[in-house]
Amino acid sequence: MIEYKKIIDKRLIELFNKKDLPYQILIDAALYAVDTTAKRIRPLLILSCVKSYDQDISIAIDPACAIELVHTYSLIHDDLPCMDDDDFRRGKPTLHKKYPEWVAVLTGDYLLNYAFEIVLNIKNLSEKQILELARTLSKNSCNLLAGQTVDLVSENKKIDFETLNFMHLNKTASLFVAAIDFAAIILNLDSKKRENLNIFAKKLGFIFQIQDDILDNQSVDNSDEILKKSTYISILGLEKSNTVLSNLKQECLNLLKDLNLKKNYLNDLTLKIFERTS
């Protein structure tokens, strides 16, 4: 998996290999934002899904990078002073701390735009597939914004379980879903398989967010508590959250089993996500 992460890291940097442009600051800022110790989970989901069907990953690299760019844009805007107001991300200053704030806003915009440009100009896929990829991106990227909005609206407020689930599904699971749907489109899978993979991605996204809630709950400077955010822990309690988590994990593994994948890549990545501690 480390090998695939390196491929993604390298390609992401290549995508911003532009010099001496009148708007160079935007490119430099984008490079600063993508050149991180990020785990690249969303791109790895795509590549490991493609590999699990024993197919060549080369065609999936740019779509995978596009999803990571959308993820990165959402973090840049999330970190802004008017939102979460974070000074650090992954151990280095957030973009608006490194550059003037306007650069952070426009770099976020640029990454979102560029993600569409990359997807719309993929080589070696049919027009139908490219359209499906772009539609998947726009739909899930809108969903991501819906989730971010509910998250911000819910600060200092107690929300109900239904709203919490809406938030988690949209804020976190939407790009997991986009990643797995991307793989399914590239692989030209039948609708039954696509549906099962889609359900798997939603559950995995949920797992990831509940883990986040639990990890934040254990940390010294619990930002959720500081911002008085509703979380799985605050609504269900730790014990019940852990039960939901175990059930979801089992459901994910069952779904993967039913898919009869040729290789273990997606299974391995899923197990890695289950075990994460940060």
Place this chain on the structure above:
Amino acid sequence: MIEYKKIIDKRLIELFNKKDLPYQILIDAALYAVDTTAKRIRPLLILSCVKSYDQDISIAIDPACAIELVHTYSLIHDDLPCMDDDDFRRGKPTLHKKYPEWVAVLTGDYLLNYAFEIVLNIKNLSEKQILELARTLSKNSCNLLAGQTVDLVSENKKIDFETLNFMHLNKTASLFVAAIDFAAIILNLDSKKRENLNIFAKKLGFIFQIQDDILDNQSVDNSDEILKKSTYISILGLEKSNTVLSNLKQECLNLLKDLNLKKNYLNDLTLKIFERTS
């Protein structure tokens, strides 16, 4: 033309006819931003170009709205405190004055995303045409950002004429180009006609920006002067700017003449733009 503006205004409002959503604030803010006294020049460029070829405009309405959404998103982000810090736009409070600032950032993001979603899901066009529309949108939307960036980088700085032209071409002309290219794609025009229309759109965008510079120069609270921005006037002087403007106008009219359009709509809109005083 007023009739077509009404069609655009109505459709823009319809596009946000959503109620009781968990992220309703985003929809309400989007509606506030699009429901204005805006001139709708970019959408009108599309519709009048389609009408000039004596074709039905119904298929062009949603693409026209998509361009207006991208224009609106760029204004919302431009108005933010970290950018131009404007309190009013078209006589009413800017979005970040009406709503919390985070709503303005995310609404801008949402409008950009939604523009892609609209274009990617247009009915009654071929997959090839939809792809061409989406590619045109992503390319010009990236160009728009390049122009915005150069504009902000150039504050309090004297820039050269080449950089000024780059800025104007990208910041202002890019969505004029997108609009006219959209019409050419919808009309399935041959490459020669597309090229001529594209050159026409670039020149018209330039004209629009030089007019802006001249109008700002005449206004009491000249924001360009306040922000020490380089403009056509500050670099070329008023007289030379007016000469450039007249030459560009003549070139635009010549291009339109060479295109042998069946109807006068695009010609009429162009003449209206030439005469604008605000």
